Amino acid sequence: LAADKIPLDKVKLPPGFEISLYASGIPNARSMVYGKNGTLFVGTRFVGNVYAVVEKDGKRTTKIIAKGLHRPNGVAFKNGALYVAELSRIIRYDNIETNLDTPPAPVVVYDGLPKDEPHGWKYMTLGPDGWLYFQIGSPGNIVMPPPTHAKIVRVNPETGALETVASGVRNSVGMDFHPVSKELWFTNNARDWVNDDLPNDTLHQVSRKGMNFGFPYCHQGDLPDLEFGKQRACSEFDAPAMKLGPHVAALGMRFYTGAQFPAEYKNNIFIAEHGSWNKSKKTGFKISRVVLDASGKPAKLEPFATGFQQGETFWGRPADVHIANDGSLLVSDDVAGAIYRISYKK
Numbered sequence: 407l408a409a410d411k412i413p414l415d416k417v418k419l420p421p422g423f424e425i426s427l428y429a430s431g432i433p434n435a436r437s438m439v440y441g442k443n444g445t446l447f448v449g450t451r452f453v454g455n456v457y458a459v460v461e462k463d464g465k466r467t468t469k470i471i472a473k474g475l476h477r478p479n480g481v482a483f484k485n486g487a488l489y490v491a492e493l494s495r496i497i498r499y500d501n502i503e504t505n506l507d508t509p510p511a512p513v514v515v516y517d518g519l520p521k522d523e524p525h526g527w528k529y530m531t532l533g534p535d536g537w538l539y540f541q542i543g544s545p546g547n548i549v550m551p552p553p554t555h556a557k558i559v560r561v562n563p564e565t566g567a568l569e570t571v572a573s574g575v576r577n578s579v580g581m582d583f584h585p586v587s588k589e590l591w592f593t594n595n596a597r598d599w600v601n602d603d604l605p606n607d608t609l610h611q612v613s614r615k616g617m618n619f620g621f622p623y624c625h626q627g628d629l630p631d632l633e634f635g636k637q638r639a640c641s642e643f644d645a646p647a648m649k650l651g652p653h654v655a656a657l658g659m660r661f662y663t664g665a666q667f668p669a670e671y672k673n674n675i676f677i678a679e680h681g682s683w684n685k686s687k688k689t690g691f692k693i694s695r696v697v698l699d700a701s702g703k704p705a706k707l708e709p710f711a712t713g714f715q716q717g718e719t720f721w722g723r724p725a726d727v728h729i730a731n732d733g734s735l736l737v738s739d740d741v742a743g744a745i746y747r748i749s750y751k752k
Contacts, residue, residue: 407742413721416713419748422668425711428736428747429459435738435745437529437658438728439481443503446728447471447488448738448745449481451527451700453596454725455482456490458506459745471509479579480530482538484563491528491540494519496561516561516568520545520554525577529658530607534588537562537569541592543577548597548633550620556621558592558612574618575610575645580659580726585673587702589613593656593677594646596625602685604630607656608646609675609696609704617644648704654690655680666732668675672700676710677734678724691715693724693737693748711737711748 409430417425434450435457441447446459456472472478472490480491488502497516500510515538525543533539537560544556551661557573558581571590580593590612596605605625620643622634626740627645630636650656658678662671674697681690693711696704714722723741730736733751 407721407744409744411516412742412744414746416716416721417711417746418713419711422752423748423750425746425748428745429468430742431468432459432738432745433743434740434742436479436725436740437481438736438745439483439487439531439737440707440724440728440731441483441503442486444731445506446736446745447483447502449479449490451477451479451740454478456488458502459561460506463581469506471499471506472512478526480540482530482532483534484532484536484538489515489530489532489563491530493523493526493528494521496530496538496540496563498563514562516566516645518568520601525740527579529579529581531581531583533560533590535560539571539581539590541575541578541581544621548631550622550634552697558590561631570668571615572610572612572617572619574621574623576621578610579657580677582660582675584702585661587635591647591659591661591675591676593650593659594619595655596652597622597631598653598684600625600632602687603652606649606652607654609648609650609656609659609677610644611647618642619644619646632749648707650677650679650694650697650707652691653682653685654694655682656694657724658728660727660729662729662735664673664729664735666733667735670697671695672705675704676727678727678737680723680725680740681715681720688715688718688720691720691723692726693735 465661522545553729624640679690695710
């Protein structure tokens with residue numbers, strides 16, 4: 407959508423919050439990460455580009471820093487380098503922020519990933535341990551995945567060593583580390599074609615090594631699969647931390663670590679719900695907020711930003727959320743090709 411055609415006046419937020427256009431003209435804007443000098447890098451799933459949004463003297467300009475990549479959905483930043491997760495490999499652009507107009511040729515970090523297109527695009531984040539974390543999705547809606555698939559993995563960007571973090575995960579397109587416990591949390595997209603109301607997409611907490619969240623045998627922690635459920639019981643697997651609703655397509659998630667929002671938002675989780683594609687009545691198409699209790703468990707799920715869907719039509723689909731350096735919340739929208747900024751006015 408052209409910048410003047412994006413109906414941000416339709417977005418509803420809690421009192422005191424407002425939404426504005428941060429950047430536009432970014433077709434298929436998906437995952438976001440900041441560079442050390444404040445450049446916002448944006449990956450894409452379909453157009454093969456990686457973008458950089460640069461702010462100078464209060465004005466923002468958008469540059470294409472990579473073209474012709476294969477599903478460069480995942481982006482992470484470490485030691486001055488931008489890491490990009492394509493479908494089957496991880497690449498790196500060194501000293502990128504000082505070379506935005508003449509980006510260097512990418513260095514291949516790891517190129518042994520599966521080449522399956524279904525759920526092949528990656529969401530990637532840098533862990534507190536310096537490793538890159540991402541998912542290898544199930545190669546189909548509901549299949550018995552090979553041991554290489556349906557899991558969260560991590561790769562050491564220095565050595566190329568690859569390790570499994572958690573298994574039984576159909577497809578995660580969002581993950582973040584808890585700011586206090588440093589544990590990995592992630593969203594998961596449940597299978598399609600059970601019915602309109604089942605199964606739920608889920609939020610997961612990785613509290614120990616070797617966790618298995620049940621795919622393809624069990625969904626949402628308590629729903630045996632129609633096809634594979636007789637082989638193993640749901641009780642054998644680790645349950646999700648929270649059910650997020652059926653077919654909402656929960657993608658990017660972030661813990662709120664900024665100081666701009668009211669105190670009750672500290673360490674809450676914001677989730678970008680991309681929205682359903684095959685539900686008879688559309689659902690999702692919003693930013694949700696998850697509040698954790700004193701023990702760190704999810705206690706409340708509520709809408710935070712709605713209005714991207716009007717009736718049974720939608721003009722926007724949130725794909726990722728990111729905490730801006732000033733504590734506002736950035737939202738990427740891969741339909742409108744834009745990034746929004748949600749801020750709080752005291």
